[in-house]
Amino acid sequence: MYAWFFRKVLPGPLWLRILTTVFLLAAVVYGLMEFVFPWLSDYSPLGEVTLDDG
Amino acid sequence: MTLAGPRHADPAQWTERQPPARRPRRSLGSKILGWFGELLITLGVLGLLFIVWELWWTGIEAEADRQDSLEEFYADMSAQPQAAEADDAEPAGFEACYTLEDGTDIGCADHMRSQTGPGDIMGTVYAPRLGEQWAAPIRHGTSSEQIDRGGVGHYTETQWPDEAGNFALAGHRNTNASMLGNQDDLQSGDPIYVVSYDGIYVYEVRERHVVDPSQGEVLAPVPNDPGGEAEVGVLTFTTCHPMYSNRERLIHHAEIVDFVPVGGAAPEDLVHHQPVADMFDAGGAD
Numbered sequence: 001m002y003a004w005f006f007r008k009v010l011p012g013p014l015w016l017r018i019l020t021t022v023f024l025l026a027a028v029v030y031g032l033m034e035f036v037f038p039w040l041s042d043y044s045p046l047g048e049v050t051l052d053d054g
Numbered sequence: 055m056t057l058a059g060p061r062h063a064d065p066a067q068w069t070e071r072q073p074p075a076r077r078p079r080r081s082l083g084s085k086i087l088g089w090f091g092e093l094l095i096t097l098g099v100l101g102l103l104f105i106v107w108e109l110w111w112t113g114i115e116a117e118a119d120r121q122d123s124l125e126e127f128y129a130d131m132s133a134q135p136q137a138a139e140a141d142d143a144e145p146a147g148f149e150a151c152y153t154l155e156d157g158t159d160i161g162c163a164d165h166m167r168s169q170t171g172p173g174d175i176m177g178t179v180y181a182p183r184l185g186e187q188w189a190a191p192i193r194h195g196t197s198s199e200q201i202d203r204g205g206v207g208h209y210t211e212t213q214w215p216d217e218a219g220n221f222a223l224a225g226h227r228n229t230n231a232s233m234l235g236n237q238d239d240l241q242s243g244d245p246i247y248v249v250s251y252d253g254i255y256v257y258e259v260r261e262r263h264v265v266d267p268s269q270g271e272v273l274a275p276v277p278n279d280p281g282g283e284a285e286v287g288v289l290t291f292t293t294c295h296p297m298y299s300n301r302e303r304l305i306h307h308a309e310i311v312d313f314v315p316v317g318g319a320a321p322e323d324l325v326h327h328q329p330v331a332d333m334f335d336a337g338g339a340d
Contacts, residue, residue: 001092029103037107044108 108229112202116231120204123191127175128329134165134251134316148253148315151216160287160313163216165251170194177250179206179223180330182323183240189327190233192248196224204231206291212273215248215255215310218284219275227294227304234293237304238262245321246289246308249330253315257289257308264295264302272305286310 010017080088150159169176176192191205200207206225213219225234240246240259248255265272272290276282287310295304314320320334330336 001089032100032103033107033111037104037111040104041108041112044104 112229113231116202116204116226118204120191120231120233123175123193123203123205124178124189124329127178127191128332130251131329131333152218154286154310158312160216160255160310161253161315163214163250163252163255166216167214172199175205176208177248177252180247180249180324180327181240181244183244184236186326190225192223201226201233202230204233206233209273212290213275213284213287215250215287215289216252218286220273220277220284220288220290221248221255222273222290222292224292228298234291234304237291237293237306240291240306244308245323247321247324248289249324249333251316251333253313253318254321254324254330254334255287255289255310256312256314256321257287258311259306259308261305261307263305263307265305267300267303269303272303272307277305277307 006017006021010020012020148159148161151162153159166176171194174194176194179190179192181188181190192208193200193203193205194208194210196207196209201224206223209222209224212222215221225237226232227235227237240262242259242261244259246257246259248257261277263272263278271278271280272292274280274282275284277288277290289308289310291304291306291308293304294300295302314334316333318334320330320336322337324330324334325336
């Protein structure tokens with residue numbers, strides 16, 4: 001899947017494809033950290049520190 | 055004796071040579087297995103990234119928020135004439151809201167009680183045991199909007215420092231700058247200070263409990279005695295327990311022992327915090 005993406009989808013010579021890969025990875029990680037995980041954390045128990053009232 | 059020519063010179067051997075290497079064709083099943091494997095690896099990496107985010111990334115923003123909040127809180131000092139002139143003036147008289155058994159008057163927390171809006175900081179908690187520079191801004195409320203920003207949140211249904219009852223605060227243990235990450239270091243007798251524009255409320259750690267998240271009675275005016283009538287002020291810290299888990303809650307109760315009005319003598323273990331030294335009498339520093 002990734003090999004196919006790297007060989008067939010990404011354009012340009014090897015160095016450009018490596019560069020594009022690094023850039024894409026960084027973009028994906030940033031998107032996860034800033035948008036996906038904050039949304040997901042509502043379902044994570046680790047951040048809960050309060051006591052139920054009553 | 056005849057010399058044999060090089061192998062490639064013999065046309066009869068040419069057919070033995072394979073065409074230039076082509077990777078063997080993978081069967082469909084092998085391809086599907088490969089994709090499935092890559093998918094699993096991807097999920098694993100995503101899971102690890104989520105842990106990195108939760109334990110580390112959330113702390114960066116929260117820590118920045120915490121420092122901004124502290125600065126903002128103390129920037130109000132010039133707007134508080136009493137606080138701004140504290141260094142030259144005798145401690146102003148203050149209105150006592152109640153009196154401890156030993157006769158210590160506890161001042162009213164009018165300013166703190168007014169700071170309940172979304173961006174407001176009610177005051178700052180200092181617990182020298184948790185670090186020389188440890189300072190937690192207090193926000194009104196314990197939802198993520200308040201406690202995810204570094205610092206601690208005040209359980210809105212609990213009492214205030216200027217009345218008998220429970221002043222309960224929640225903070226993160228492992229995430230969002232982990233304000234109460236080291237809460238378990240607190241020992242019986244340790245001082246905890248709540249600094250506000252009303253003065254310093256001085257507490258002493260008394261009890262440690264580990265409870266279920268459902269045991270809300272630790273937030274009762276008389277902790278663990280719901281329905282009991284409070285006669286003394288208690289500060290309660292609550293956080294997750296054990297580390298990296300959400301199974302239980304770690305609770306520390308501290309009891310109020312003193313009150314210092316603005317301009318009064320700052321506790322010795324707080325004078326290295328510049329804003330506190332400015333607002334209160336820092337002893338030899340003058």
